[in-house]
Amino acid sequence: MLDLRRLRLLRELNERGTIAAVADALQFTPSAVSQQLAVLEREAGVALLERSGRGVRLTDAALVLVRHAEALLDRAELAEAELAAAAGSIVGRGRIAAFQSVALQLASPAMQALAREAPGLRCELVEAEPEQALPALALGDVDLVLADEWPQLPHARPAGVDRHELHRDPVHVVLPERHPVARRNRSAVALSELAGEVWTTGHRGTPWEEMTNRTCRQLGGFDPDVRHRANDSVVSLALVARGLAVTLLPDLVTSGTRERVAVRTIAEGRVHRAIFAATRRTDAQRPSVQALLDAVRTAAKNLGWPKRSVT
Secondary structure (H helix, E strand, O other), rough: OOHHHHHHHHHHHHHOOOOOHHHHHHOHHHHHHHHHHHHHHHHHHOOOOEEEEOOOEEEEEEEHHHHHHHHHHHEEEEEEEEEEEEOOOEEEEEEEEEEEHHHHHHHHHHHHHHHOOOOOOEEEEEEEHHHHHHHHHOOOOOOEEEEEOOOOOOOOOOEEEEEEEEEEEEEEEEEOOOOOOOOOOOEEOOOOHHOOEEEEOOOOOEEEEEEEEHHHHHHHOOOEEEEEOOOOOOHHHHHOOOOOOOOEEEEEHHHOOOOOOOEEOOOOOEEEEEEEEEEEEEHOOOHHHHHHHHHHHHHHHHHOOOOOOOO
């Protein structure tokens, strides 16, 4: 009989690439991982690993076994979730991965509510961008992801992951409060009026930077003069407040940060990002994960967001 725990090690090695990465993710030593994979080879009766430079790679037989391991492990996880649902208690560990602004506005109040309502659930939060968080969810490193997505830059959805829509977050122009355009007391600003301004945005290749360039080109008709780059929006807001730049930021980021800045809508058209939660399909009946999702939806409702869910 093939041991499910060892099959998981093989699947993790296929996904993560190195024994060291598997050991780090599962909190084993590399030697323990190697020993367990050697036992799995004896159980399977075929070679599963071969040397590749300083590391190892899976043989063709191992790749066949990985496909079966995926199905077996999914069934085992589903059985565990159904048993937990039958027990009806919200206990164990709930791990959330979220990007900065949504961690502050959704994850934190959700965990605060769960501390009162489900004290047997140990909640953990890690700040992570969707590009890292969604694959980590599929691998079981976290239990719920809070992510954002721009229409022109959709994320690949890993197999076995369900998406739950939370909000369409509009993008605004953010100006120094004493900027001549801001002082006209208009609710909307034409981007074309800001063609000669200095801009601040994210690092090259980030969704924020891509959105800024695309929006200025398509709606304003110019390439922004980006002189300042930071992945932390607080830094960009500080630059704007000091009159050193203008920027584009989603509403969730700018809410509550009106000191010395002016926030205006874009006159030429609407730009938005989607904010969503993601969970593993096998956890659809797991009480701990459903408690996390319900708490996040309640936090979203408290922000005035519509509550919609699709899978």
